[in-house]
Amino acid sequence: MRALQLNGSLEYRNDVSIPEADQEQALLKVIRAGICNTDLELVQGYMNFSGILGHEFVAEVEDGPPEWIGKRVVGEINVADGECEFCLQGITSQCSNRLTLGIDRHDGAFSDYMVLQQQNLHVVPDNVADDAAVFVEPLAAALQVLEAVHVLPRDRVIVVGIGKLGALVAQVLRLTGADVIGLIRREKQARRLEKWGIAHAAREDLQDRSAPMVVDCTGTSDGFATSLDLVKPRGTIVLKSTYTGIPQADLTRIAVDEVRVIGSRCGPFDSALRLLSAGLVDVESLVEARYPIEQGIEAFEHAARKGAYKVLLDF
Secondary structure (H helix, E strand, O other), X not given: OOEEEEEOEEEEEOOOOOOOOOOOEEEEEEEEEEEOHHHHHHHOOHHHOOEEOOOEEEEEEEEOOOOOOOOEEEEOOEEOOOOOHHHHOOOHHHOOOOEEOOOEXXXXXXXXXXXXXXXXXXXXXXXXXXXXXXXXXXXXXXXXXXXXXXXXXOOEEEEEOOOHHHHHHXXXXXXXXXXXXXXXXXXXXXXXXXXXXXXXXXXXXXXXXXXXXXXXXXXXXXXXXXXXXXXXXXXXXXXOOOOOOOOOOOHHHHHHOOOEEEEOOOOOHHHHHHHHHHOOOOOXXXXXXXXXXXXXXXXXXXXXXXXXXXXXXXX
């Protein structure tokens, strides 16, 4: 089968063996997959991953329980053991022994076929297109912000980093009725936010210590420093990013201003599917380009361009 493999460097191969599903897994035939910033960071050495990349996908069940075969599905990325203290509390995303699809010791979705635990699968509603379904995983991650913090309609929230994930976070926060402002660096970011009725501002237009909550979607030291400048004392910064290296941060400011810093990772797939089915979030306009899997290397080069939005791999 065809696949994009990372083994020190990223390579396209057309001679990879089709995986075999065990009794707890399903064999999935991938329809479409998306490249995200985490994939780009993995290529740069994040997690020291080796194998098939990819965790944003939509697929058809090829083999597994009869009731699943032929279903169009998306899948949660955390493969949990079901036995640790977090799993017993229902927090499978923090399983102490988890594997992570396309990120940590588990081959991912950038291949014709993949295997995934049946309990991780979610059926995609018929009215959700394949392109939209690819966004379920990052949209669920955006929704996790609301699981981590209570956002009130009267709150002011600044989203730093209006890229692929930040655009979803801004839309999700808008649904709460909060005063959401996207911090922009490019004109196309402004146009996109205007289309959704979300306010935007450049850095020089925003006062320091002006927001009770800031969501950092940049994955950079500079982005976190900006978030720390913008948040009010005793305010909250939600980290919605992963970092390739170990960033520097002004921890004294965090202590003196008593700023809460909250990490936020994977979120609820069922809620993300409901939002897409109801048409409450626009994801398909975020698709910038699509490439056949044979041109996967070129697709990664495109996705790595500054300001690039979603690049899809088509199977």
